[in-house]
Amino acid sequence: xxxxxxxxxxxxxxxxxxxxxxxxxxxxxxxxxxxxxxxxxxxxxxxxxxxxxxxxxxxxxxxxxxxxxxxxxxxxxxxxxxxxxxxxxxxxxxxxxxxxxxxxxxxxxxxxxxxxxxxxxxxxxxxxxxxxxxxxxxxxxxxxxxxxxxxxxxxxxxxxxxxxxxxxxxxxxxxxxxxxxxxxxxxxxxxxxxxxxxxxxxxxxxxxxxxxxxxxxxxxxxxxxxxxxxxxxxxxxxxxxxxxxxxxxxxxxxxxxxxxxxxxxxxxxxxxxxxxxxxxxxxxxxxxxxxxxxxxxxxxxxxxxxxxxxxxxxxxxxxxxxxxxxxxxxxxxxxxxxxxxxxxxxxxxxxxxxxxxxxxxxxxxxxxxxxxxxxxxxxxxxxxxxxxxxxxxxxxxxxxxxxxxxxxxxxxxxxxxxxx
Amino acid sequence: xxxxxxxxxxxxxxxxxxxxxxxxxxxxxxxxxxxxxxxxxxxxxxxxxxxxxxxxxxxxxxxxxxxxxxxxxxxxxxxxxxxxxxxxxxxxxxxxxxxxxxxxxxxxxxxxxxxxxxxxxxxxxxxxxxxxxxxxxxxxxxxxxxxxxxxxxxxxxxxxxxxxxxxxxxxxx
Numbered sequence: 001x002x003x004x005x006x007x008x009x010x011x012x013x014x015x016x017x018x019x020x021x022x023x024x025x026x027x028x029x030x031x032x033x034x035x036x037x038x039x040x041x042x043x044x045x046x047x048x049x050x051x052x053x054x055x056x057x058x059x060x061x062x063x064x065x066x067x068x069x070x071x072x073x074x075x076x077x078x079x080x081x082x083x084x085x086x087x088x089x090x091x092x093x094x095x096x097x098x099x100x101x102x103x104x105x106x107x108x109x110x111x112x113x114x115x116x117x118x119x120x121x122x123x124x125x126x127x128x129x130x131x132x133x134x135x136x137x138x139x140x141x142x143x144x145x146x147x148x149x150x151x152x153x154x155x156x157x158x159x160x161x162x163x164x165x166x167x168x169x170x171x172x173x174x175x176x177x178x179x180x181x182x183x184x185x186x187x188x189x190x191x192x193x194x195x196x197x198x199x200x201x202x203x204x205x206x207x208x209x210x211x212x213x214x215x216x217x218x219x220x221x222x223x224x225x226x227x228x229x230x231x232x233x234x235x236x237x238x239x240x241x242x243x244x245x246x247x248x249x250x251x252x253x254x255x256x257x258x259x260x261x262x263x264x265x266x267x268x269x270x271x272x273x274x275x276x277x278x279x280x281x282x283x284x285x286x287x288x289x290x291x292x293x294x295x296x297x298x299x300x301x302x303x304x305x306x307x308x309x310x311x312x313x314x315x316x317x318x319x320x321x322x323x324x325x326x327x328x329x330x331x332x333x334x335x336x337x338x339x340x341x342x343x344x345x346x347x348x349x350x351x352x353x354x355x356x357x358x359x360x361x362x363x364x365x366x367x368x369x370x371x372x373x374x375x376x377x378x379x380x381x382x383x384x385x386x387x388x389x390x391x392x393x394x395x396x397x398x399x400x401x402x403x404x405x406x407x408x409x410x411x412x413x414x415x416x417x418x419x420x
Numbered sequence: 421x422x423x424x425x426x427x428x429x430x431x432x433x434x435x436x437x438x439x440x441x442x443x444x445x446x447x448x449x450x451x452x453x454x455x456x457x458x459x460x461x462x463x464x465x466x467x468x469x470x471x472x473x474x475x476x477x478x479x480x481x482x483x484x485x486x487x488x489x490x491x492x493x494x495x496x497x498x499x500x501x502x503x504x505x506x507x508x509x510x511x512x513x514x515x516x517x518x519x520x521x522x523x524x525x526x527x528x529x530x531x532x533x534x535x536x537x538x539x540x541x542x543x544x545x546x547x548x549x550x551x552x553x554x555x556x557x558x559x560x561x562x563x564x565x566x567x568x569x570x571x572x573x574x575x576x577x578x579x580x581x582x583x584x585x586x587x588x589x590x591x592x593x
Contacts, residue, residue, distance in 0.1 A: 154541065158557060161540035176454075180463045182488035182540075190457065278483060278490050280541040284557050298558055303538055303574045359559055 028214075033233035034240050035220035037398045041111040042218070043247030044104050050248055051101040052206065056199050058094040066146065068192035070185035073148035074274045092263040098140050099266045100255045102289035105133060114341055116329030117219040123321040125212040130317055132205045139198040140287065142191040149271035150281050156183045156191070158284060162297075165307040182277065222398055223330025232398040283358065291355030292348050296374065298359040299367040309371065316378050323378055325386030333392040337385050344377045463487075468593035470585065473529070481545060483534060486592045490534035490542050491580060492553075493590065496564065501527055503551075504565040514575045518565040521579055531582050531590060532566045538573035553577070 006027040008014045017023040065084050067076040080087035109129070112118050118126035145156045160177050164170040179186030217228050226232040234240070258266065266288060270281045286294050293310050300306035316323075331338045347370050354367035469486045473493060476482055481494035496504075504518040522530055534542050534553075541557035548554030548561035550569045555562075560571030567576040582592045 154557075158539040158541065161538070164540075176458050178459075179457050180459050180488055182535075184463070184488045186460065186463065277485065277488055278542065280556060282556050284541065298572075301572050303572055306572060 030235065030237040031229075032214060032236040033217065033229035034236050035218050035226055035398060036232060036234045036239075037220050037222060038218065038240070038243075039221055040243075040247055041107065041115075042220075043244050044108040044111065046244035047104045047248055047251050048101070048108060049206065050251075051097060051104055052199065052202060054097050055094065055101060056203070058090050058097060059196070059199065061090050062094055063196065066192075068146070068189050070148060070188050070275070073146060073188060077147045089259070092259045096255065096258045096263060096266065098143060099258070099287070099289065100251070101136065102140070104251070105136065106289070109133070110345065113344075114331045115219055115221060116223055116324070116326075116331065118321050119324060119329050120321065121216045122213075122219060125209060126321060127318055128205055128209045128212060130314075132202055132209065134314065135198050135202050135205070137290065139195055139202070140289070142195040142198070144271075144287060145188065145191050146195065147271060148188060148275045150273040150275055150279075151268045151271040151284070153183060153275035153277065154280055154284050155286060156187065159286075160187070162307050162310075165304040167304070219329060220398065221330060221332060222395060223328065223332070224394060224397070226398060285356055288352065288356070291353075292351035292374075293355075295351040295355035295367045296371045298355070299364065299371045309375075313371075313374060316375070320378065320382070323382045325383050326389065326391070327386075328391045328394065333394050334385075334389060335392060336389040340377065340381050340385060343373075344381075347373050347377070468591060471590045471592065472588060473590055474588040478528065484592070486580065491592055492530070492532055492534040492545070492566070492577075494530045494545075496528050496530055498528075500551075500564045504563060507563065507565075507567075511569070513568050516567060516576055518567075521565055521567075521576070523584065526584060529590070530564075530566060531579065531592065533578040533580055535577065536560055536573055537568065537575040537577060538571070543577070 006017075006024045008017045008023050013023055062080065065076065065080045065087060067073060077091070080091050082088075084090075112126065112129075141155070141159060145152045160174055160183060163177060164174040166173060175181065177187070178184065179190060217226075220226070229235075268285065285291070293313055296313050297306045297310040300309055326334060326337065328334055331341055351367065351370040351374065354363050354370060357363040359367070466487055469484060469491075471482075471484050471491075471493060473482070473495070476493065476495045478495050479497045479500070481492055483490045483492055485491070501518070507518075509515040509517075519527075521532070522528075536543050536555040536557065538555065538558055538560050541555050543553035543555040543560070543562060545553055548570075550561050550563035552564045552566060552569075553562040554560070555571070555573065558572050560573035561569045562573075562577060563569050565576075566579075568574070580592055582590055585591050
């Protein structure tokens with residue numbers, strides 16, 4: 001929290017603030033000392049908040065017109081598209097908004113991986129973030145089911161059947177999730193209910209995420225601890241607010257590009273066919289943001305094994321702060337890790353591509369290689385590189401490389417190496 | 421001293437008893453909230469379907485919907501039956517004789533859930549490496565008896581409870 005005590009100027013303000021210190025909170029958020037060297041990869045927190053609010057607002061509006069019934073859902077979505085005033089716009093913002101949300105969250109996560117933002121003392125921020133990510137996937141999956149098209153129905157069937165892989169109780173759990181003996185009207189109904197609930201859970205976690213962030217303060221591209229407030233920091237407002245707003249505007253241009261010019265490019269055309277429980281589409285693919293995990297699931301020729309690896313691919317991220325043994329946060333000063341980082345990025349992108357392709361031939365082979373590497377990166381590369389890597393010298397402060405005109409003196413930085 | 425000890429014991433008992441009653445009460449409230457998600461009476465009421473099979477030629481099959489899931493009813497040719505029975509048990513990931521999958525005396529009728537045991541897709545008929553069914557989702561191959569032969573599915577396609585009402589009618593469920 002801020003170092004200084006906030007005193008409201010007006011008498012009424014003081015009266016209110018003594019009873020509920022909202023003005024103190026506001027002052028804290030305004031003055032919050034932020035590292036002055038944050039680059040544009042740090043603007044995605046604000047962008048994500050925008051995405052969440054966009055989804056909540058458009059979602060509430062869509063729920064005023066949508067009917068969560070197996071016989072009516074598909075028609076009600078078409079009703080929104082054709083009859084409801086601006087319904088097409090609101091629905092396209094909501095459906096593309098999900099993709100934009102994931103685009104932003106992936107950049108946000110990979111920024112964290114590059115600059116070591118998940119490391120001590122920020123493990124709890126990281127873990128809350130992953131919980132948000134998990135809830136996002138649940139919300140996106142259930143939302144995709146609601147139009148009750150072919151991909152909705154069969155996506156729901158495949159994903160809920162993942163739980164049937166659990167030994168002994170799997171089938172009972174699947175039936176319980178369905179509320180029927182297959183994906184059916186009760187399933188659609190409850191998915192709608194939960195789809196409406198989850199964004200508010202996410203909102204609560206976002207508050208905790210930011211709260212946990214404001215305890216140690218932001219990490220920064222150099223990855224060193226800084227004194228707050230100091231000449232290494234700037235107040236959040238107006239410095240960061242204006243920068244975040246500018247980045248948000250650029251992001252909104254991309255967002256609007258999808259909504260107005262190619263609103264269906266990220267979806268699957270089969271979802272404009274009403275759900276038919278007798279016919280499975282030839283190629284079932286999830287939305288693009290789940291493809292890497294889908295590739296991992298399919299790369300294992302065993303049902304339970306595939307499900308375990310797929311969930312494992314996400315849950316391994318929770319222990320990442322303890323798998324990474326390096327004391328240096330930022331990959332800027334980690335020449336070896338930096339290379340593995342980019343290999344990992346390529347690996348995830350490749351897995352995503354394999355997830356979209358049929359699971360056969362060379363695609364299956366590459367998906368298996370990608371899956372093995374995915375886990376090697378966390379289980380082998382992260383611990384070992386941290387132990388053996390010779391890191392570059394680290395500056396004493398953020399101001400230093402600027403004021404001394406370039407890199408730090410090696411002798412100066414060396415003694416700082418261990419302190420991080 | 422002994423008086424104090426006695427008090428402590430009495431208090432411990434009260435704590436334990438309170439927590440126990442509280443836990444039972446909580447469970448009694450939570451269970452209805454969980455169980456409401458299980459299939460309701462309307463869903464359970466759809467548990468049987470009668471199918472007229474008089475129009476199915478040998479070698480052909482029909483698909484009906486039962487409890488929201490497709491059921492394949494295939495009238496197999498003698499060749500197909502012979503082929504299914506010639507398979508060695510060692511070649512099967514989920515060993516099961518063809519005889520166990522049909523009703524005795526009605527060997528030509530294979531009645532099974534048309535649901536892949538991997539992740540629940542509907543397999544395509546007359547496809548795959550074993551002339552039976554092939555699941556397009558993740559590449560599982562089934563033979564003419566609906567048994568898994570290759571791919572990620574762990575089990576044979578399930579045989580539902582069914583009976584012959586008469587020669588032309590099958591009741592599923």
